[in-house]
Every structure is written in structure tokens, then in C-alpha cells.
Ligand SMILES: CC(=O)N[C@H]1[C@@H](OP(=O)(O)OP(=O)(O)OC[C@H]2O[C@@H](n3ccc(=O)[nH]c3=O)[C@H](O)[C@@H]2O)O[C@H](CO)[C@@H](O)[C@@H]1O[C@H](C)C(=O)N[C@@H](C)C(=O)N[C@H](CCC(=O)O)C(=O)O
């Protein structure tokens with residue numbers, strides 16, 4: 406645990422307190438009453454299911470030194486009264502856990518964030534910087550990876566992690582900014598110097614009231630967190646990207662656009678090969694040809710976004726482009742688990758949205774002489790309106806689909822599968838994910854490709870409150886071994 410700090414050192418900007426309270430020692434911060442320890446400040450935050458206010462008595466009983474909340478908060482302890490407790494908590498966390506890498510690039514968008522931050526980490530490492538990536542995959546350093554289960558963790562865990570990276574000597578951090586994280590102010594207090602926008606398509610409409618709210622949450626990265634003069638790297642191949650770029654110009658940001666419509670880094674041609682793709686691109690009027698050792702147009706888009714961020718952070722353009730030839734794939738993103746004896750690949754991917762699934766199926770098509778076999782499902786307690794849309798994509802673009810379970814959480818998995826199957830009536834239904842994978846592997850003929858989508862790097866299946874150990878890659882390898890061993 407960190408050493409206690411006087412309250413005066415970590416007060417949010419503009420907050421005044423009675424002089425007698427300024428030296429109150431603060432041993433830690435908590436936004437969940439269950440994590441409060443003696444001497445902690447407990448932040449009472451409004452949530453989706455509850456209001457943290459309800460848990461103030463528990464926090465007090467556990468020895469909270471003070472409560473952070475709105476001015477009307479009732480408490481027996483000293484109150485740090487603020488209008489926006491989430492923003493104040495992020496500021497306090499950044500002061501309690503001081504120190505950040507000098508360069509922080511934050512990437513937002515519906516799909517492609519994890520891939521982009523990992524590619525950027527690799528480009529920076531190659532350029533000689535101590536670099537880290539932080540997001541859905543946890544914290545990735547050259548030495549390895551530790552997970553924390555969120556794309557953008559809460560302000561306390563995030564600032565603690567960032568501060569630890571600084572202590573470890575990390576100078577360059579590429580982090581994911583999820584829409585939940587941005588809306589809930591989890592990363593306010595992070596000194597962002599570069600921001601990236603990949604795309605915006607359907608997801609999370611369970612949490613955001615509508616698309617505009619989803620978009621506005623993403624835009625906080627550009628209009629609130631990135632200071633004027635900071636660099637905004639935007640993929641402008643979608644109408645939302647064009648909107649982000651226009652708004653970023655108005656905000657006085659340094660705008661760098663990438664993609665087929667990119668002004669600064671423009672894709673000209675992509676030629677797919679079995680395990681790579683040749684990319685023709687133009688950077689500031691100069692043509693470059695690069696062989697990217699990864700398949701799928703979406704991976705080229707993410708690699709370009711990472712290149713744009715690297716260039717804007719000061720990496721020499723030639724070096725940034727050169728390092729694309731050496732990129733290694735991201736765990737669980739178009740990752741090959743193995744092949745059948747006849748050469749049919751089994752690929753693990755994290756597509757969990759209609760657009761992700763469409764991009765995945767289109768990426769696999771040029772590499773497939775036979776059929777594309779797809780195993781997928783949709784998460785419980787997540788945007789229910791994406792289920793039928795994912796089914797529709799599978800119906801249109803896969804040759805054989807097996808609908809299975811993907812973290813049903815508190816929902817009835819059969820209902821989730823039904824919603825998908827209504828849009829792809831020809832699909833098979835096998836709820837047990839392991840059985841679905843074994844069946845799919847057994848069905849492969851020469852020339853086919855098997856795509857197992859939705860869980861990527863995940864190592865558990867969440868059913869109710871229980872997380873059952875499960876790994877798509879491992880299961881696929883076992884299924885391949887059984888098939889080839891004839892057992
Ligand atoms: C919808 C959502 O974002 N929920 C997150 C949010 O919960 P919430 O603020 O709505 O909390 P709540 O349950 O209503 O409770 C209100 C307050 O009371 C507190 N509480 C609650 C119970 C208690 O006993 N004591 C107590 O103090 C809670 O800590 C909270 O501060 O804040 C909690 C504390 O940090 C998170 O654990 C919780 O994540 C839930 C479990 C979750 O599933 N989140 C996912 C959707 C998420 O955040 N995903 C994004 C995006 C993923 C992506 O697209 O990449 C991510 O960044 O990971």
C-alpha cells in the first residue's frame with residue numbers, strides 16, 4: 406500500500422476545506438465501500454444499479470477518514486464536497502498516485518483499440534523507447550502482460566497502474582479509452598498528449614442512451630482530455646471519423662488523418678497473401694510499399710493508425726513505417742490456433758460487434774478457397790440490439806455458422822442465441838462453447854477456414870456470477886488434436 410498522504414496534497418482543484426482537515430492523513434482511496442480500509446477517502450458515486458451514497462455507513466464503519474460527494478451528501482465524517490465527484494475522484498487519484506509516462510497516447514473507437522495500442526507499443530519499443538500498452542489485455546510491457554479485466558479501469562486502479570509504469574521507467578504509454586471509461590471520467594487526470602479515433606459502429610447501446618451519447622462520450626477524449634495543440638490521429642474512412650476530424654480542427658488540435666481517405670497517411674492498395682499483405686501507401690506525397698506480416702484489411706487500418714500516432718509522437722516517419730514489417734499479432738485477434746492436416750486454418754478473433762464480425766469475415770474470404778465456418782455468440786448484459794445484427798452478418802457472409810454462448814452473465818443464454826438465430830435461421834445452435842468448437846473443427850474440409858469469434862484472449866466463460874475457465878485457443882487445439890489423432 407502507498408504511504409499515507411495529507412489531504413491537502415490530494416484535494417481536487419478549487420476545493421476548500423476547514424484548515425483543521427488539511428493535514429488529515431489519507432491512507433488510500435476507494436469507490437467501492439467493500440474496499441475501504443481505515444484512513445481511506447470513500448467516493449460516493451452515482452451508478453447504473455445503485456448510488457454510492459447508500460454505502461456511506463458501511464464505509465464509515467470500516468474506518469473511512471472522509472467522504473467525497475456532492476454538497477448534499479449526508480455523512481458523519483468530513484465531507485469533501487464537489488459538484489462532480491467522478492471528476493474529482495480522478496483528480497485525487499492522479500495526485501495520490503503521482504507520476505505518468507511523458508508521452509501518453511489514448512485510443513478510442515468501437516473496434517481496433519486493443520490492436521492499435523499494442524502495435525504502437527511495438528513501434529515505440531523498436532524506436533528504443535520504454536513503452537507499455539494498457540487496455541482490454543491488461544498492461545503489456547516488453548517483459549510480459551498482467552490483466553485487470555477492464556478496457557479502461559476505474560480512476561483509482563488506472564492511476565495506480567500508470568504511476569507504477571512511470572516508476573518502472575516507462576516513458577511512452579499507449580492506452581485504450583473506452584466509452585464507459587470516458588463517460589465515467591475514469592481517465593480524467595491522465596495527461597494525454599495524443600489521441601486516436603479508429604471508428605464508431607454499433608455497440609454498448611445498453612449503456613448509452615443513443616448513438617449521439619455514445620459519440621459524445623468518445624469525443625470527450627478530444628474536446629476535454631486532449632489539450633489544445635495536442636495531436637488527434639483520425640481514421641477518416643467512416644462518416645464518424647470525418648466528423649471527429651472536423652471537430653478536432655475546430656478545437657485547435659493538430660489533426661492527422663489516416664485511411665483510404667487519409668490526407669496524411671493514405672492507403673492506396675492492399676494485396677492479400679496467405680500470411681501477410683502488401684500495402685501501398687502515401688505519406689506526405691511520398692509512396693511507400695510495405696509487407697505487413699498480418700492478414701485482414703482491419704489490421705492494416707489499425708497498423709496505420711498506430712503509425713500515425715508514432716509519427717506524431719516524434720518517431721521518424723521512415724522508422725515508423727519500417728517497423729510495420731516487424732509487427733507481431735495481438736493475442737486473440739486473428740490469431741491462428743492451428744491447422745487441420747489438410748491445411749485448413751483455425752483462427753481465434755475478438756469480433757463481438759456487427760461491424761467487427763463483418764470485417765473479420767471479409768478479412769478471411771481472400772484466404773479461403775472453400776467455406777468459412779463461423780462459431781460465435783453474443784454477450785449477456787450487453788447491447789441486445791447487436792445480436793440480430795450479428796446474426797444477419799453471419800447469414801450474409803459465412804457459409805456455415807454455429808451459434809453458441811459468449812459470457813451469458815445474468816441472462817438466459819438460450820434467449821441470446823434465439824435473438825441471433827432469428828436473423829440467421831440456417832445456423833446450427835450448440836450452446837456449449839466447447840462442443841461448438843469441437844463440432845466446427847470436425848466439419849472442416851480442405852480449403853475451409855474456421856473462425857471462432859467473440860472471446861479472443863479471454864480465459865473464462867462468465868455464467869451468472871461464476872467465471873468458468875475457458876480458452877477458445879486451447880479448446881481449438883484440443884479439438885484439432887482429437888481430429889488428427891482420430892480419437
Ligand atoms: C456499466 C458500468 O460501467 N459499470 C461499472 C461501474 O458501475 P456503476 O458505477 O454503475 O456502479 P453501481 O453498481 O451502480 O454502484 C454505484 C456505486 O456504488 C458502489 N458500491 C456498490 C456496491 C457496494 O457494496 N458498495 C459500493 O460502494 C460502486 O462501486 C459504485 O461506485 O463502475 C464499477 C466500479 O468501477 C464497475 O465495476 C462497473 O463495471 C461493470 C461490472 C461492467 O461490466 N462494466 C463494463 C461494461 C465496462 O466498464 N466496460 C468498459 C468498456 C468495454 C469495451 O468496450 O472495451 C471497460 O472500459 O471495460
Ligand SMILES: Nc1ncnc2c1ncn2[C@@H]1O[C@H](COP(=O)(O)OP(=O)(O)OP(=O)(O)O)[C@@H](O)[C@H]1O
Nearest residue numbers: 515516517518519520541703754755756761764765
Ligand atoms: N479497425 C477495425 N475496424 C473494424 N473491426 C475491427 C477493427 N479492428 C479490429 N476489429 C475487430 O474487432 C475485434 C476487436 O479488436 P480490438 O480488440 O483491437 O478492438 P477494441 O476496440 O479494443 O475492442 P474492445 O471494445 O472490446 O476493447 C477484432 O478481433 C476484429 O474482429
Ligand SMILES: N[C@H](CCC[C@H](N)C(=O)O)C(=O)O
Nearest residue numbers: 757783784787811812859860
Ligand atoms: N469490451 C467488450 C468485450 C465483449 C466481449 C464478449 N466476449 C462479451 O462478453 O460480450 C464488452 O465488455 O462489452
Ligand SMILES: [Mg+2]
Nearest residue numbers: 518519541556
Ligand atoms: Mg480493447
